[in-house]
Amino acid sequence: MTDSDNLRTTYEEGGYVFPAYGDRCFADVTESALSLLSEEFECGLPASAFGDLLDVDIDRVVLLVLDGLGMDQWNRLADELPFIRAFEKWGTVTPLTAVYPSETAAAITTLHTGLLPAEHGLLGWHQYFEAVDESIQTLPFLLEDGTPIHDDDPLANARELFAGEAIYGDAEAAGIDTHAAQPEHIAGSASSRLTTGGAETNAYWNVADMAVTVRDTLMAADGLTHVTSYVSNVDHISHVTGTAEDRYDAQVRMVTEAVREGLVEGIDAETAQRTALLVTADHGHTNVDQSEAVDLDVPAVQDILKRDDDGEPIPPVGGPRNVQFHVQDGRVEELRSYLEANHDVLTLDREEYTERGLFGEGQAETSETFERRAPDLVAVHRETVMWYHDDDKIGVHGGMTAEEMLVPFAAARVSDLQD
Structure with a gap:
């Protein structure tokens, strides 16, 4: 039995994989x-x-997050x-589960704060935002029609997006110099300024630029240094083509070769000996047929929803694979x-998902932000998407299939990865 099979045996029920909080989780x-x-x-995480x-002297750590590169695709391309x-030959690769929802907004907030979704309270890409009395796109801080909220x-x-603070202030207090490498279009956003607070932001314009920037940061470091580097390219191509197309494979090759050439092979031998490279992902993807999508803009749903201040139904939030x-x-x-x-859906009311700790309840105290946003009912379709407006994505995530929920955690010293 593989490690992935073992993780599924422990946390999968009826085809739905629950998060392994406190065990092996992103x-x-x-x-x-x-x-x-x-x-x-x-x-x-397990030792x-x-x-x-x-067992070796490490004073530099790079945490590389490849958005959307699930365990199944890691294994397929290994x-x-x-x-x-x-990594498979010289390092260690361990499967983890994503958090729930297996969405970037919830997971990246967890990444930068160390808090579970039940603690930070940001539960999906789409969230009802009380300040404007309507649903918004959370991380880009946009209205649903794409208008900047401001x-x-x-x-x-934007401080009301989530509860808690970035973890980097605590790291700096512990004597660790922290950096966050992000695509330039993300680095200056309202949410990014909050989630990476306390770290020095290194904005990059493509993956090759990121790899060289991280390399230079490590080589110039004087003391304990931690770099979190976020790459969105794999997620983007997955949405467009799904994960079974040549263009998907080409994108993963481009990203990984840029990191290998610019960072792993480009760094000097002494720094490579002292640097740990950790690679993970916030979620994977499952491929869907949009012709089978479930339309929630129907009276049987809309007539039951709570109303906003204008008496209009508060639309479902979360996302098409994580409907709240x-x-x-x-x-x-x-x-x-x-x-x-x-x-064909799994539904959990509040009592049920609280008992299961779906968002992390029971692992830590829930925040007031979570309590305010906690849904009355969660629905996860087994195979397709459920939503109330058009969406043409092929690769999707947010739900609880193994393809969405299982992600790699690869660890090695950079010197061990060098040719």
């Missing part, structure tokens, strides 16, 4: 990475996930791509009955 990667540099941080890194093959309401405060409903009092079972009778 939620623990940042604090575990920092624990290589300081005892102020707890290693929440075996780090191979021999715990023999073809030198970067992945090197164009509509200059006083809207706010329902009128006493009508949750009515909505659940409709969804289960007509679609």
Whole structure:
């Protein structure tokens, strides 16, 4: 039995994979990475996930997050791509689960804060935002029609997106110099300024530029140094083509070769000996047929939803694979009955998902932000998407298939990866 099979055996029920909080979960990667540099941080991942890194002198750590590169695609490409093959041969690769939802907004907030979704309260790309009394796109801080929120309401405060603070202030207090490498179109956003607060932001314009920037940061470092580098290219191509097309493979090759050439092979031998490279992903993807998409803009759903200040239904939030409903009092079972009778879905009401710790309840105290946003009903379709406006993505995520929920955590000393 492979490690992935073992993880599925433990956390999968009826084809739905639940998050492995406190065991083998993406939620623990940042604090575990920092624990290589300081005892102020707890290693929440198994020691075996780090191979021999715990037994060598490390004073530099790079945490590379390849958005959307799930465990299944890592395994499929392992023999073809030198970067992945090197980790398989010389490093350690451990499957983890994503957080729930397996969406970038929730996961990246967890990445930079070390908090579970139940603690930070940002539960999806689409979220009802009280300041503007409507659903927004959270991380880009846009209205649903793409208008910047500050164009509509200059006083809207992005600080209300999530509870808690970035982990980098604590890292700096522990004597660790922290950096966050991000695409330039993301680096200056309202949400990024909050999630990476305390770290020096290194904006990059393509992956090759990122790899060289990270390399130079490591070689110039004087003391304990941690770099979180986020790459979005794999996620973008997955949405357009799905994960079974040549263009997807070409994009993963481009990204991994840029990192291999610019960072792994470009760094000097002494720095390579002292640097740990950790590679993970916030989620994977499952491929869908949009012709089978479930339209939620129907009376059987809309008539049951809570109303906003203008008396209009508050639309489902979360995302097409992570649908969260706010329902009128006493009508949750009515909505659940409709969804289960007509679609192949898993539904969990608040009592059920709290008991299961779906968002992390039970692992830590929930925040007021979470309590305010906690849905009355969660619905996850087994195979397709459920939403209320058009969406043409092929590769999607947010749900609980193994393809979405299982991600790699690869660890090695850079010197061991060099040719």
